[in-house]
Amino acid sequence: MNLLIVDDEINSLVTVSHMINKEKLSICQCFQAESVQEAKRYLANESIDIVLCDIEMPQESGLELLAWISQENLPAECIIMTCHAEFEYARKVVRLGSCAYLLKPIDPVELEAELLNAIHTKETKSRLKEHSRSWMRSQDVIREKFWSLLFQGEILSEPASIRHWLTGKSIDIHTDWKYCPILFVTRQWSTNIAAEDYNLFRFALRNIMLELFTEKFNFGMCDMVQFENDVNLVIIGADSISSEMYNAVGTICNEYLLIVKQYIGNKINCYIGKDIEIQEVANEIESLYQIDSNNLWNEGVIEHRKYNRMISEKQSIVDLQEFERWLKQLLKGEFLDVEKSIYHYLDYQTNIIAVNRKWLSSFHRQYIVMLSAYAAMNKYYLSQIMENEDLYHSLAEYNNGIEELKKLIDISIKALYQFEQKKLNNRDPVEITKNYIEIHLADKLDMETLSQNVYLNPDYLTRIFHKKTGESINKYIVNLRIKKAKHLLELTNQPISEIAFQIGYFNYISFNRIFTKAVGVSPQIYRQNSRSK
Numbered sequence: 001m002n003l004l005i006v007d008d009e010i011n012s013l014v015t016v017s018h019m020i021n022k023e024k025l026s027i028c029q030c031f032q033a034e035s036v037q038e039a040k041r042y043l044a045n046e047s048i049d050i051v052l053c054d055i056e057m058p059q060e061s062g063l064e065l066l067a068w069i070s071q072e073n074l075p076a077e078c079i080i081m082t083c084h085a086e087f088e089y090a091r092k093v094v095r096l097g098s099c100a101y102l103l104k105p106i107d108p109v110e111l112e113a114e115l116l117n118a119i120h121t122k123e124t125k126s127r128l129k130e131h132s133r134s135w136m137r138s139q140d141v142i143r144e145k146f147w148s149l150l151f152q153g154e155i156l157s158e159p160a161s162i163r164h165w166l167t168g169k170s171i172d173i174h175t176d177w178k179y180c181p182i183l184f185v186t187r188q189w190s191t192n193i194a195a196e197d198y199n200l201f202r203f204a205l206r207n208i209m210l211e212l213f214t215e216k217f218n219f220g221m222c223d224m225v226q227f228e229n230d231v232n233l234v235i236i237g238a239d240s241i242s243s244e245m246y247n248a249v250g251t252i253c254n255e256y257l258l259i260v261k262q263y264i265g266n267k268i269n270c271y272i273g274k275d276i277e278i279q280e281v282a283n284e285i286e287s288l289y290q291i292d293s294n295n296l297w298n299e300g301v302i303e304h305r306k307y308n309r310m311i312s313e314k315q316s317i318v319d320l321q322e323f324e325r326w327l328k329q330l331l332k333g334e335f336l337d338v339e340k341s342i343y344h345y346l347d348y349q350t351n352i353i354a355v356n357r358k359w360l361s362s363f364h365r366q367y368i369v370m371l372s373a374y375a376a377m378n379k380y381y382l383s384q385i386m387e388n389e390d391l392y393h394s395l396a397e398y399n400n401g402i403e404e405l406k407k408l409i410d411i412s413i414k415a416l417y418q419f420e421q422k423k424l425n426n427r428d429p430v431e432i433t434k435n436y437i438e439i440h441l442a443d444k445l446d447m448e449t450l451s452q453n454v455y456l457n458p459d460y461l462t463r464i465f466h467k468k469t470g471e472s473i474n475k476y477i478v479n480l481r482i483k484k485a486k487h488l489l490e491l492t493n494q495p496i497s498e499i500a501f502q503i504g505y506f507n508y509i510s511f512n513r514i515f516t517k518a519v520g521v522s523p524q525i526y527r528q529n530s531r532s533k
Contacts, residue, residue: 001119002046004031006039006053006065007081012104016052016081019108025115036060040068048076050118055082075125077118081106140223142169147225147235150282157279177220179237179281181273182249183288184209184256186230187299190265198229201264206232208259212252219245233285241275246303253301270301294356318362319345323370330374333432334439335417336453342409350402364405368395371412378419385419386412417455429454429461430468437477441484442504445477481505482518489527496523 003020007013013032022030031046033039036057042048051069055062066078079100100114146165149155155165163175186205193201206226213222213234220238227233236249253270260266271288287304295302322345329338349359368382375382386395395408436453437445450473451458465473481503488499497508505511516522521529 001025001027001049001122002029002031003027003050003052003115004033004039004042004046004048004076006033006036006051006057006062008034008054008057010034012054016106016111019106019111020115021112025112025119036062036065036068039065043069043072043074043076048074049122050115051076051078052115053078053080055080075122077122079114079118139171142171143173143223144225146171146173147223147233147281148227151227151285153282157282159279162278173221173278174237174239175278177237177239177278178241178275179235179278180241180246180249180275181281181285181288182234182236182253183271183273183285183292184232184234184253185269185271185292186266187269188267192265201266202229205260205264205266205268209234209256212256212259216252216255217248219248235281237278246272250301250303257300267299269295269299272301272303272305274305294358318359318366320366323366327370327373330370330416331377332439333420333435335413335420336449339409339413343406346402346406360402360405367409371395371416374416380419386415414455428468429456430465433461433465433473434469434476437473437480441477441481442502445504447473477504478514478518482515485511485515485523486519486526486530489523490530496527499523 005013005016007016013034017030017032020027020030029046031042031048033042036059039051039053043051051065053062053065062080062082066080069076069078079102081102081104083104100117102110102114146155146169149165150157150162155161159175166173166175189198206224209232210224213224217236219242220236222237223235225233225235236245238245249272253272257268257270260268269292271291273284273288276284284304291302291304322341326338326341329341346363371385372382375385378385395412432454433450436450447458447462451461454461462473465476469476471479484503485499488494488502489496492499494502496511500506500508500511503511505514512522515526519526
């Protein structure tokens with residue numbers, strides 16, 4: 001126990017302090033203040049259990065200090081000292097919450113008795129407060145259990161069954177209110193958090209959420225439920241749910257996601273439900289789960305009442321012709337082109353048409369079919385080509401969204417390339433590059449693309465190419481294009497601008513200059529000369 005004695009007379013402070021047997025009363029610290037202002041500073045900065053205060057003081061009286069203690073809701077028991085025994089003083093003391101009224105000069109026996117009473121009152125209130133906290137905690141556990149059982153179907157979603165369960169448990173949840181469930185789903189854990197620390201951070205995430213809603217949601221009721229390790233549910237309720245409440249919830253959810261992203265690094269999505277009757281809560285939570293299952297593009301806060309990005313059956317159909325085209329390219333060894341084309345297709349579907357989980361599953365199955373067809377045409381099993389067993393199982397069991405699918409595609413395409421390399425008895429990357437250049441002569445060719453095709457560093461590829469062929473890659477491309485241009489000029493009547501386009505020159509002037517420099521005459525004269533022979 002900590003005691004504060006307040007009196008403007010120093011002698012009185014010292015005398016009263018010496019009267020108190022601190023060891024007998026278990027008083028740890030005895031603070032002394034000569035004015036109300038000084039007393040307020042002690043009360044603001046120290047843990048004070050009992051205040052022993054004189055009434056008559058200059059500037060502010062002891063009664064004003066009692067009023068301030070009551071206004072600030074401080075947990076201190078108060079004892080008043082005065083030279084006057086008037087009834088009006090006593091009545092004010094009682095009204096302001098003081099537990100005793102002592103007349104000066106102070107009798108040591110009466111002082112000790114009143115201090116013992118104050119200590120007993122303080123301890124009783126502390127026990128009652130702890131019991132109250134325990135009761136509140138048990139109520140929170142039962143409320144959480146109610147919402148869990150309602151969602152799981154253990155409590156029937158009908159008003160009579162719900163009222164019967166709540167009445168039996170004496171839980172104050174109104175069956176005639178409107179409710180709104182809010183689902184929080186952790187989509188990705190921060191890479192900075194070790195797996196063994198997940199439970200600790202789950203506890204932290206839940207506490208952050210609880211503090212924000214407790215502090216900032218000032219409407220109706222608010223309950224929190226943990227469904228699964230990475231799924232938390234908040235349920236708000238009121239006699240009616242207004243736009244103001246929706247806005248408040250949205251603000252709290254956005255602040256929560258921002259705090260989590262900034263200090264923990266997890267990616268969390270939040271789904272705010274519609275305002276519904278209590279018997280509709282289970283179905284609404286199921287709808288939020290379904291939205292999360294189909295959510296492959298959005299992050300942050302999503303409101304069910306505004307959620308209209310539903311995918312038609314037509315949009316959910318995967319284009320099989322694309323897979324046929326990609327398979328033909330794979331068989332030609334155009335692995336990099338296939339990967340880029342698949343990425344482009346997925347981005348288009350996601351950003352323009354939009355996809356759902358059903359579409360993604362269909363695409364994944366068809367991708368496995370394509371890889372299996374490639375393996376079969378090479379007279380192998382897919383498991384033989386995917387030598388990494390973890391990769392093979394990841395391909396078969398994948399179900400984690402667009403970005404994870406892209407990672408698997410990247411790894412599996414590289415595995416196909418490595419298989420092709422082995423099948424060709426470790427064919428020289430220079431020969432592979434020459435073949436790629438010939439096939440893609442009409443395209444824009446650069447060192448980055450060529451080096452990625454053989455998974456080599458651009459500088460290294462440049463060196464080994466020059467060492468084997470005696471010329472640079474750029475010179476090889478120019479010579480091959482000139483050779484093809486001469487062939488087309490000799491054997492076809494195509495316009496020269498069209499021939500230039502077919503061999504990778506999109507500017508006729510550039511083609512004319514390069515051709516003339518390499519051959520010695522312009523393309524027009526070369527065609528005329530070849531026809532006159």
